[in-house]
Amino acid sequence: MGDRAIQPGSNGGGPRNGHVSPPVPPSPAPPPAPAAGFEELRELLVGPEQAALQQLQDPERRVAEIAEALPEAIARRGTEDRLLLASLRPLAQETMTQLVKQRPQFFADLFSPIIAPTIRRSIAQAFEKTLEAIRRLTEQTFTLQGLKWRVEAWRSGLSVAEVAMRHTLLYRVDQVFLIHRETGVLLQYVFIPDAPGADSDMVSGMLTAIGQFVRDSFKGVDESQSLNAIRMGEFIVWIEAGPHAYLAVTIRGTPPADLRELLQDTLDGIHTLQAQQFESFQGDVSAFDVCRPELEACLRSESSAPLTKHNNRGAKLFVLALVLGLIAWLVTGAIQASHERERRRQLVSTLEAEPGLMTTFVDATSKPMRLRGLRDPLAADPERIIRDAGFKPGEVEARWEPYYSLVPAFVIRRAKQELAPPDGVTLQVDGTTLRAEGRAPNAWVVSLRRNARAIPGVVRLDESKLVDIDQARWRELAREMEAVMIRFEGTEDSLGQAQRDELARGARLAIEAAAASARFGRGTQIEVTGELFRASAVANALGATAGVPPAVTRAAPPRAGKEDTVSFRLLLTEANLTR
Amino acid sequence: MLKKKICLLGAPAVGKTSLVARFVRSIYSENYHATVGAKVDKKVVEIPGGTVELMIWDMAGDSAERLAHSPYVRGAAGHLVVCDGTRPETIEESLRLLAEVRSLFGDVPMVTVVNKSDLVESWKATPDVLAPLEKEAGLAPITTSARSGQRVEEAFATLARRISGVG
Numbered sequence: 001m002g003d004r005a006i007q008p009g010s011n012g013g014g015p016r017n018g019h020v021s022p023p024v025p026p027s028p029a030p031p032p033a034p035a036a037g038f039e040e041l042r043e044l045l046v047g048p049e050q051a052a053l054q055q056l057q058d059p060e061r062r063v064a065e066i067a068e069a070l071p072e073a074i075a076r077r078g079t080e081d082r083l084l085l086a087s088l089r090p091l092a093q094e095t096m097t098q099l100v101k102q103r104p105q106f107f108a109d110l111f112s113p114i115i116a117p118t119i120r121r122s123i124a125q126a127f128e129k130t131l132e133a134i135r136r137l138t139e140q141t142f143t144l145q146g147l148k149w150r151v152e153a154w155r156s157g158l159s160v161a162e163v164a165m166r167h168t169l170l171y172r173v174d175q176v177f178l179i180h181r182e183t184g185v186l187l188q189y190v191f192i193p194d195a196p197g198a199d200s201d202m203v204s205g206m207l208t209a210i211g212q213f214v215r216d217s218f219k220g221v222d223e224s225q226s227l228n229a230i231r232m233g234e235f236i237v238w239i240e241a242g243p244h245a246y247l248a249v250t251i252r253g254t255p256p257a258d259l260r261e262l263l264q265d266t267l268d269g270i271h272t273l274q275a276q277q278f279e280s281f282q283g284d285v286s287a288f289d290v291c292r293p294e295l296e297a298c299l300r301s302e303s304s305a306p307l308t309k310h311n312n313r314g315a316k317l318f319v320l321a322l323v324l325g326l327i328a329w330l331v332t333g334a335i336q337a338s339h340e341r342e343r344r345r346q347l348v349s350t351l352e353a354e355p356g357l358m359t360t361f362v363d364a365t366s367k368p369m370r371l372r373g374l375r376d377p378l379a380a381d382p383e384r385i386i387r388d389a390g391f392k393p394g395e396v397e398a399r400w401e402p403y404y405s406l407v408p409a410f411v412i413r414r415a416k417q418e419l420a421p422p423d424g425v426t427l428q429v430d431g432t433t434l435r436a437e438g439r440a441p442n443a444w445v446v447s448l449r450r451n452a453r454a455i456p457g458v459v460r461l462d463e464s465k466l467v468d469i470d471q472a473r474w475r476e477l478a479r480e481m482e483a484v485m486i487r488f489e490g491t492e493d494s495l496g497q498a499q500r501d502e503l504a505r506g507a508r509l510a511i512e513a514a515a516a517s518a519r520f521g522r523g524t525q526i527e528v529t530g531e532l533f534r535a536s537a538v539a540n541a542l543g544a545t546a547g548v549p550p551a552v553t554r555a556a557p558p559r560a561g562k563e564d565t566v567s568f569r570l571l572l573t574e575a576n577l578t579r
Numbered sequence: 580m581l582k583k584k585i586c587l588l589g590a591p592a593v594g595k596t597s598l599v600a601r602f603v604r605s606i607y608s609e610n611y612h613a614t615v616g617a618k619v620d621k622k623v624v625e626i627p628g629g630t631v632e633l634m635i636w637d638m639a640g641d642s643a644e645r646l647a648h649s650p651y652v653r654g655a656a657g658h659l660v661v662c663d664g665t666r667p668e669t670i671e672e673s674l675r676l677l678a679e680v681r682s683l684f685g686d687v688p689m690v691t692v693v694n695k696s697d698l699v700e701s702w703k704a705t706p707d708v709l710a711p712l713e714k715e716a717g718l719a720p721i722t723t724s725a726r727s728g729q730r731v732e733e734a735f736a737t738l739a740r741r742i743s744g745v746g
Binding site for chain 1: 580581582583584616617618619620621631632634636650651653654655656742743
């Protein structure tokens with residue numbers, strides 16, 4: 001190919017090897033041959049179009065033309081619709097992705113000056129926030145507030161630090177100043193209704209002066225920096241600076257870090273929207289009236305602040321109420337305890353006053369009250385006494401052991417129960433002596449003697465005024481018997497009617513006396529005294545009478561005036577000799 | 580509402596602070612001069628067609644030149660250049676000050692004040708002495724007495740009108 005020459009005007013016409021040949025004007029030539037004439041004719045007819053066609057097919061030229069029209073085309077299409085943007089976006093994203101991967105350092109260098117200050121500021125604010133929370137937490141740990149936080153943390157499941165953070169980030173923005181940076185002129189001022197303060201214009205000027213003073217007074221503070229905060233106790237002034245103005249807010253309490261972000265955003269927004277007003281500012285502050293809503297939005301607060309005086313007073317009142325409540329509870333408790341002690345003491349007194357009940361152990365403070373004691377079987381029911389004293393079941397746990405009480409009433413009751421005295425007998429107790437009075441059959445008297453000392457509380461028995469009616473009757477019969485006399489006339493030895501009647505009377509007495517002595521376990525014998533023959537005759541006659549006790553005769557010495565008389569006497573024998 | 584910052588400039592002890600004290604009732608004490616180095620006061624002044632609120636910056640300084648270069652001066656809409664009528668050297672200093680301020684801040688409105696007019700016996704501010712001042716400031720200086728209050732309000736009012744473009 002190298003030896004081939006390309007002739008101008010020869011066909012081939014189009015670009016070769018990518019090279020563009022400029023159009024060549026027809027050159028003078030010898031008279032054309034028929035073929036040459038045709039070519040010439042064709043050149044004349046379609047030459048310009050061919051040339052234009054060649055230009056269109058020329059890549060370099062096409063690039064140059066597109067380059068010329070491209071900016072305008074993009075701008076126009078961009079205003080018509082978003083198709084161009086949508087078309088370019090994936091390409092741009094891909095390109096950016098590749099670039100970041102391939103040249104990360106380039107992008108780091110590019111963005112570092114922009115984002116580094118923001119990152120530093122964010123970190124500093126985060127640290128400040130954390131330190132403030134820790135400081136607050138430390139201060140509050142051993143106070144009533146701290147204890148309340150701990151309780152709240154326990155109830156809510158949050159950490160104490162989180163609870164402390166919630167409670168300590170309490171603040172109120174009182175005033176917002178928008179100040180022209182260069183002149184210190186107050187552009188706008190908003191405040192909460194009760195915010196105290198000096199003339200806002202002068203405050204604005206002095207703040208500017210103070211900021212300038214700090215810049216002038218301390219090395220290392222350059223012109224681009226500005227005063228950031230002023231703090232005095234709970235009162236804080238935060239200042240955010242922008243190119244033309246700065247925002248100063250007065251705060252009471254501890255503001256959250258995001259308030260700083262709000263101030264920055266507000267100031268940035270004002271600079272963006274009021275850029276023209278700043279540029280042309282000649283002292284007319286009314287141009288910035290439109291900023292008031294944004295500034296008023298900075299008057300933020302968290303109202304549930306426990307650090308305000310009001311809430312401190314509330315806390316004090318709470319503590320006072322707590323103390324008073326505690327005192328009231330203690331006093332009430334003491335009164336109730338005293339009342340309860342008195343009530344229990346009364347119960348014990350009542351129980352001990354009751355005959356036959358005796359307490360041996362009392363625990364007056366325990367619940368239930370514990371009682372131990374002795375109870376005579378004859379005593380009243382202690383459970384009923386406890387109920388009557390107003391104690392509910394379960395309030396008193398009592399245990400009673402049986403015993404015999406020696407109080408006279410109980411001794412008497414027990415004696416009456418045991419001895420069952422017959423009518424006509426009264427029993428009395430005098431100390432440990434049981435005194436029986438009245439008339440009683442011998443059998444009961446014997447029983448009395450046998451059983452009286454077995455009765456608890458009875459040591460001695462006094463029966464001096466107790467009459468054994470059986471023995472008394474026997475003695476009475478014996479006296480009557482001694483009055484019976486059988487008189488004989490002269491030497492007569494036989495019994496006449498008169499003698500027999502008298503003898504029958506004596507026999508009746510003897511029979512009754514024998515029955516009487518039998519009731520107290522003795523026998524009765526008749527002693528017949530008189531002249532021997534006559535006494536024997538009488539004794540024989542008695543012996544013949546049914547039921548008469550045995551008779552013994554005793555020859556009586558003759559007595560003056562009595563020798564004709566037979567008399568009788570009743571004798572007690574050990575055993576009952578009644579036949 | 581127009582608010583304008585103005586500064587009091589001049590040599591030490593010419594009576595700048597006394598002029599302000601005569602003109603406004605300040606909420607800040609004189610100690611601010613020693614501590615912060617400046618004191619800002621406010622006065623609303625009537626001008627034709629309305630009012631203007633003057634923020635008056637009175638600065639401490641040991642020389643007129645240093646005051647001119649103070650960062651406090653930046654952004655001022657006008658200056659009250661004060662000299663002492665009993666001390667001609669302060670008038671000279673004011674002339675230099677006017678030129679310095681012009682070179683620093685351009686054609687900013689200034690009103691010159693010759694203070695202490697109550698000290699008649701030692702008054703040395705003759706018309707000849709004051710002529711260069713009028714020429715430099717473009718306005719006849721106002722002779723004032725901070726002690727008696729003579730023409731003090733007029734001096735501030737003149738500056739207020741000039742910075743508001745109405746006088």
